[in-house]
Structures are given as structure tokens and as C-alpha cells.
Amino acid sequence: AQTVTQSQPEMSVQEAETVTLSCTYDTSESDYYLFWYKQPPSRQMILVIRQEAYKQQNATENRFSVNFQKAAKSFSLKISDSQLGDAAMYFCAYRRSGNDMRFGAGTRLTVKP
């Protein structure tokens, strides 16, 4: 069974600084997808970034980037130039084609002004 582990229940960052959220996963598959979702206080689930396992290049979306280490089964999210609006729960997720998406327990990010 695929499992996703987020070992940091809470993180905080100063506004304009950089923070990295950790995620590890367990799978025996070679073809899969990884995601980071953001859940602000509104509770809406918002896709932040995605990574295809077959791609070696790390995904980047504006201030958000990932460090994907396939052999280590690690998928961390880096947020640069943190903004107050980045404060939210962040969930790491794993999915194989056609299957359901499995989520980690989440990391609550606080941004200090």
C-alpha cells in the first residue's frame, strides 16, 4: 500500500523568507504522480504543484518549487519569498493513473509578518 508521510505537523516562516516542507512516500511502483495541495482557512483544496515521477527535472510554479528525489522517495516543497497568504495547511499527495489520491497528514504553515 502506498503511504505518504509528512513529519512536520507545524512550520513557521518569516514573511519574505524561504521555507521547506518535507514529504516522504512509500511505493513499489515506478510510474506515479506527486502533488502538493494547499488548504487555507476556507478549507478549499487548491493544487499548488505537481511532479511526474518519470521526469527528473524538478517542477516549479512561480515561488513554489519541489525537490524530488525518486530513489529516496522524497518530495519536499520549497516556498520562496513567503507571503502572508501562504499561511495554510499543506498536504503532500501521491497518485497512480486511474487510482485514488493518497494524502499525508498535513503541515500547518504559519507566516509571521
Add this chain to the structure above:
Amino acid sequence: DSGVTQTPKHLITATGQRVTLRCSPRSGDLSVYWYQQSLDQGLQFLIQYYNGEERAKGNILERFSAQQFPDLHSELNLSSLELGDSALYFCASSVVSQGEGLALSFGSGTRLTVV
């Protein structure tokens, strides 16, 4: 706007009662997924439907059931409700188009409170 519509947004009901949550997926999406999120916890997969057929089951209680109709909307039925069933219930549909990499698009959720 994710394109996934869930109704109602809030629901308060008593223990022992039965409720129905409704979801309309994004236009063109054939798969619907139901997730449960208890307070300050991660999302737990309940069940998946694809084009009207049950595709996969997660940790769904026997008191819970779901179906997907020919127009692709889905309903999640929760019966004999207990206090512990209070949670946020999400519906998601599968984005299958070039460049969107199998991400799930989520509705805004139904917050169920059992009193």
C-alpha cells in the same frame, strides 16, 4: 472555481439520522472521488466511481454508501449517523487533460455536524 459542485455546504443533523451529500463533477470528468476530513486531519479516501461504476473503496463504513448516476453526478449517503461522523466531506473529480497530470479537482466540501 474548481468546476466541482457540492451541495449542501453545511448540514446539521441528529445522531441516528440519514443524510445525502451531492456532487457534480467538472464537465467532461468521468471519475468522482469522495474523501472525509475530520477536524485538523488529513483526507481519508472513501470511494471512487468511474462512469457510473464503483472503481475502488477505501475506509468507507458499511453505514455509508454512494452511487454515480448516468448524468455523472454522485451522491454519498450516510446513515445511522454518529457524533464521530462529523467532518468535512469532499468530492473530487479527475482531471484528465494534457498538462494537468492527473490532479484531482476538489469541490468546496460539505461540512457535516452531527449533534
